[in-house]
Amino acid sequence: MRKYLFGTGLISAVTGGVTLLRGLRDDEPFTWRTALGWASWAITLALAIGAVVDTRRASRGKLVAGDSPRAGEQAKLLKKRLKG
Structure with missing residues (x-):
């Protein structure tokens, strides 16, 4: 974690x-x-959390959304996780 x-x-x-x-x-x-700065920060935080969730799901071999940066890497990440 x-x-x-x-x-x-x-x-x-x-x-x-x-x-x-x-x-x-x-x-x-x-x-x-200032409002735009806070909105930008909220979007950045949401994207960072989404990337963490997608990476974790992909490393467990679960499906991730097609627009995720980790899409298509589930098998590779699962193999890496099981190896070490």
Whole structure:
């Protein structure tokens, strides 16, 4: 599970969220740019979590969606998992 939690996608999403939280501490008003920043962060976080879920499912030999970056790799990842 550690290899999933410390993936670069999740780390970058968390650091982006921290940056956005720091921006809220200032006395700046909440503008449409801030809203777009939060929406972008939410999409990035959702995609990173989806990639982790797809990688885990593919490594267990289960089917993943066709639009996933791991589509078609289920057999290879399952073989790697069973080997070591």
